[in-house]
Amino acid sequence: MSAKGAIVTGGAGVLGQAIAAQLTADGFEVTLFDVDEAAVTQAANRLSASSGANASGYRVDVSDPDAVREQIARLEHAGRRLDCLVNNAAINPRLPLSGQTPDAWDTTMAVNVRGPMLLCQAMRPWWQRHGGGRVVNVSSRTWLGGGPTAYVTSKAAIVGLTRTLAVELGSLGVTVNAVAPSVVETPLTRAGRTEEEFEQFAARHRAMTPLGRLARPQDVADAVAFLAGERAAFITGEILHVCGGAQLAPTA
Structure with a gap:
């Protein structure tokens, strides 16, 4: 139990992998959670091979209370540290009010909000026993x-x-912060859009961003790693916008 441990949800995605790689570089032993078992296993294997670290990946539906509790218990039993939790898993059905369905609404809330709550609830006893930890919400x-x-x-x-x-x-002794990125080019942001539609969407966001570009996965990973690290030990309850100043502009 020497290396600090971090859990990154949505670990098979572009942002999850970038965050996991940066935390690994910073000395964390990283565990990836994702609903796609094959993808999360491959992501963990790639991270282990590229870094020499002991990364692991598990299929976990973060909206399922039993799945969350059982997996956290397994990690504890295996001696993995649970110092840091990065709640990155999310879905976006991109429905307007006129097309919103109760099922789509409930599923989005279950993954995006209930999941982070369940994970914090499951990890709280470890933090209490070990004197603190870090939570970084996306x-x-x-x-x-x-x-x-x-x-x-x-x-x-x-x-x-x-x-x-x-x-x-x-x-x-637990700090809880969030990062709020602007658009990052990922399969999630491209889903349901043609190449032309995505480029128009991206152009609108570049135009309203003072720094004139989209966010990159590494931009988000660096912000998460800062909040997970010792240099942020006295920062809590903050929302760090990682969007090149787009938080100052109206929506696109």
Whole structure:
């Protein structure tokens, strides 16, 4: 139990892999959670091969209370440290109010909001026994400007969850912060868009961003790693916008 341990949810995705790689470089032993078992296993194997670290990947539906509790218990039994939790897993059905269905709404909230809560709940006893930890939630710049109904509501809820858990877990030595990125080119942001539609979408976001480009996975990974590290030991309840100043602009 020498190396600090970190869990990254959504670990098979572009952002999850970038975050996991940076945390590994910073000395964390990383565990990836994802609903895609084959993809998360491959991501963990690639990370282990490229870094020489002992990364692992597991299929976990973060919205399932039993799955979360059981996997956290397995990690504890195996002697893995649970110092840091990065709640990165998310879905975005991109439905407007007129097309929103109760099932799509509930599923989005279950993954994007209930999942982070369940993981914090499951890891709280470890943090209490070991004197602290770090939680970094991945929100979105859209919580300020709007967008797809369920997704944006869930990302605003993550801000509320971050702030309230910072208060509740502070006495245990746990810091809770969030990063709020702007658009990153990933399969999630490209899904359902043609090449032309995505380029128009990206161009609008570049135009409203003072630094004139989209966010990159490494931009997000660096911000997460900072909040997970010792240099951020006295920062909690904060929302770090990783969007080149787009938080200052109206929505695209």
